[in-house]
Every structure is written in structure tokens, then in C-alpha cells.
Amino acid sequence: MTTPPDPRPASQRIADDLRAAIDSGDIAPGERLPTTRQLVARYGVTAETVRQAVLRLKSAGVVTSRQGGGVYAREQLPLKRLGIQRYDKAKWRDRGEVAFIADRVVSGREYNRNDQTQVVSRLPASRAVAAGLGVPEGTEVVSRARLVKEAGVPTHTLTSYYKVQHVEGTRLEDPTPGPAGKGGGFGVFLELGLEPHQMTEELYARMPTPAESAELELPAGEPVMVLHRTTYTADGTVIEYAVGVHSASRFSWEYNFLIPDSAAGDSHAQ
């Protein structure tokens, strides 16, 4: 009897073998894989073919490599769960906390002021921003672009857009690193008599652009989660439109809601 031929290309077969070793735990997360030369010897192929195999694993986000260093099974970081509760009014209204910091404390993580850098600027509204804020395209708006890190590693960007007449002269136009003072951005709106009351969040995933990949220092094969958030006052005025780009492996979003019943006069959209 003869062995049936393996239809897979050699680089795929090697990649599958390595992935199986990782999935089964034979190679633990963070552990080093065999060197290229070792795999060359084991499989009887050239170094280039081994490199192709490892490339497949990198594209799939299974391993990371450092030139000269080695190839390592990627650590699986625990997902940070983000619930609607992170926006709780009691935090920023009564206790002057900043929503995202409180969230981080809950999950037992460190916070350093330098973990958030930001660039504040005025610019004409792009089509997406205009739609989000409900202003004509090209209207001058204030943007506040943050890059958030955790223990020195970038986790996500969050760019907020505001109407000029809302935030002119407030702390939100202050480019000092770190959150915008007592209560964060929401605290500012509270003081302005524009209390945040309702939100819409839209989520989707895609592969990063090269620029995002560089800014967030994403490993190969890491997708990003894009969040579009619109914040309204009780009378329906849009006070903030924000776009976040998150390293996908670090976050998950949780929403809790009552099933809507349009036949029951449940007027406010759920």
C-alpha cells in the first residue's frame, strides 16, 4: 500500500503542524517555536519554505516574530469587557471620575496619566463626521484625537468631534495630555448645561490600514474593532461624535437591553 499524496503545499502542511502544536498546548502561549534551521532539517525543505509556513501563521495572528530573536506563539490577552455601565452618570456627575478610567479600575488595571496622549485641533468636517454630528460637510469642528496606552502598549485610538459653539474656550480645547479634568469630557458638557443622556454605538471589524497598524503597533494578522459613538442630550442635540479604533484582541463589548415592543407605545428608541 502507498501513502496517499498530501494535496497541501509543504508550507501549509508545516503551518498546520505548528498550529496544531500551539492549539494543543504543546507550544504554550509566549513560548518559542523551533528555529528556521531546525524546521528545515525536520521537514527537508529550504529555509524559504519554512519562512512561508511561518508567514501563514503570522497572517493568521497565531505567532509573532522578532528578527534575530525568534518566533513565538502569541499570548492571548484576556478580553477587557466594556459594558454600558462604563458611562454611568454617577461616576462623572457625582464623583468627577472619567468614564474610561473608572472602567479600567474596575478591571484591575493600572492607569498612568501618560497613558493618554492627545491632539486637539480644528478642521472641516469630513462626510462621516458631518453625518455624525448633524452639520453640513466642511463645517469647522473641534477634534480631540487620543491614543490610549496600557502599560506603555497602545490599545486604541479615540477621536471625538465636537461642535465649535459647544466647546469653544472650554477644557476640551486644552491640548494638555490626559483626560479633560474633573468628570472628563462628559463633565464639561454637564457644566455647559448639555447633560449627556443617550448614546448610539455602532461596531464593526476589519483589517487595519497600514497607518493604524503602525500607530497601534499591531502584530500581523490582528484585526481592529471600529466604534462609532454618538452622544445626545435629552432633547436630542448631538454633543459628541467619536470614532474609536481598537486592537481587536484586547476588547469585547457587552450590551444589555430590553427587547423592544413597537406595539406597546414604547416611544423612546431602545
Next chain:
Amino acid sequence: MTTPPDPRPASQRIADDLRAAIDSGDIAPGERLPTTRQLVARYGVTAETVRQAVLRLKSAGVVTSRQGGGVYAREQLPLKRLGIQRYDKAKWRDRGEVAFIADRVVSGREYNRNDQTQVVSRLPASRAVAAGLGVPEGTEVVSRARLVKEAGVPTHTLTSYYKVQHVEGTRLEDPTPGPAGKGGGFGVFLELGLEPHQMTEELYARMPTPAESAELELPAGEPVMVLHRTTYTADGTVIEYAVGVHSASRFSWEYNFLIPDSAAGDSHAQ
């Protein structure tokens, strides 16, 4: 004066050029890229190097290739927006519709009965399922695994888990393809006196496993969105725990909510 050396490897440079052409619209979505041989001539590199460049674009989900066919800029399908409204009680309670179909009709898409295949079975609860349903690990549960297609192309899988005592003998254990009769799964629970009332949805993204990649016929570089959905009755009984795996480029999720206020006696978690 001399040209400063380009630090990028040639394959990266070529990939960047092609991506720029696609992003700028010079190469429209669905349009064919230059052939390998043409790029070899244009850049003065070998076919292998061009292939590496194209490989980068495939990993990034920017292009698709068919052996012998050519390389094409990937079509950007419009995202299908999923709002909380898709669960509206009026649909499945009063009009006997199935939530996801109504959703599809809204977005103007076709629906065919064969667009949903399913496998119903009984099995012991895995750790995740046990946690989701609130039963001990290993308890026998009913699973209903669907593969949903649109115009013949798989878009997502959705596997629901139910407690045996809830669905024993109901339409939900009927393996016939297509939704579970009038009002879908929710309709069944309504008839049983277990009216769905509240939900929790958790969302995150990752790269697909090889199995998911095959089942959903995902192009290289396409991430998946994972949805965990738990459905409760008004008294807090869990009636369904479902896990969905979605081709990320086809869906986005939208949530609309009031900002919670834990200091205002707002007891039901939003």
C-alpha cells in the same frame, strides 16, 4: 543629489503602490490588477517578489486572487446594520415573522428557504455553554446550529443552545431546514409561556480558525465577528444562549441606549 534609499523591502513597496492605486480608486473594487508578469517588468524584480507583494495585500484583505484567473481588488460590500429593533416583539409576537428575515427584508435583500441549513442535536454542555445557560457543565442541552447564506454565499453561523426541558418535543427540535415556523424560535417560547424579554449581547472580533474559514468561505485576511447572545424572560430565566460567527465585512451592530444612572434608582440594568 542622490535619491535616499527606500528602507522598505521591494515586495512591501510594490504592495504599497498597489494599495495606493486601490485606495485612490485608480483600481476600482472588483477590477483586475496588473498581471504578475507585467509587474515583474514594471518593477524589475522576479515573479516571486511580486507574488510576495500580492500576498501582503491578500493578508490585509485588500485583494482576492484566483489561480489562473487574476488578482482583483476586493468588492466592498455594504455593511448590513443590525439594530436592537430586529428583535421587536411586534414582529414575532403579533405578525409571526422571524426576526432575522424581517431584518433582511428591511435591508432589501432576498430570502430563500434554502439560505438557512441547520443541524439539531443533543449534547453535553461545554464550559462556555454551561456558563451561558446557567447549568452545570456536562448537562445535556439542545443545540441548533445554523449556517446562513445570502444569494448562496455563507454570511454567518448561529448556534443556539436551549435547556432540554424547555424545548423537548417542540418545533425547535425539528431538523427541517429553514426557520422554526411561525414567529421563529421566539414564537415557540412565546407559546410555551416563556416570553423573551431581555437580552445581553457580547461582541468581539478575531481571525477565523481554519474550520471557520472553510465553512464561511472567507477570503484571506477576513476577520470574524463573534456574537454571544443570552435571552431572558421577565423573571430572569435564561431561555437561549447563542453564539454567532460572522464574516466581519458584511455586518455592523448598532446599539441605542440611555446613559445609565446608578444613583437614580434605575434598577433594571441597561
Next chain:
DNA sequence: TAGTGGTCTAGACCACTTC
């Protein structure tokens, strides 16, 4: 059947890390 993309080899050189 001609043209396309996909895979692999053998060998070279480079950049980086580790010691």
C-alpha cells in the same frame, strides 16, 4: 493551448538579537 497565479529550490546577502 497560451497565459495566469502558486509553490518550491539553492544559494546569497542583510538586519537584528543574543552572548
Next chain:
DNA sequence: AAGTGGTCTAGACCACTAA
């Protein structure tokens, strides 16, 4: 300095698509 991964060439062969 030795070892590691990363890139590229030149050439070959294969699998698939389209005319």
C-alpha cells in the same frame, strides 16, 4: 561573533482559467 529571522534572485514546475 554566532545565530536568528527577512528578503531576494533565477529558474523550474505545477494547477488552474480562459479563449
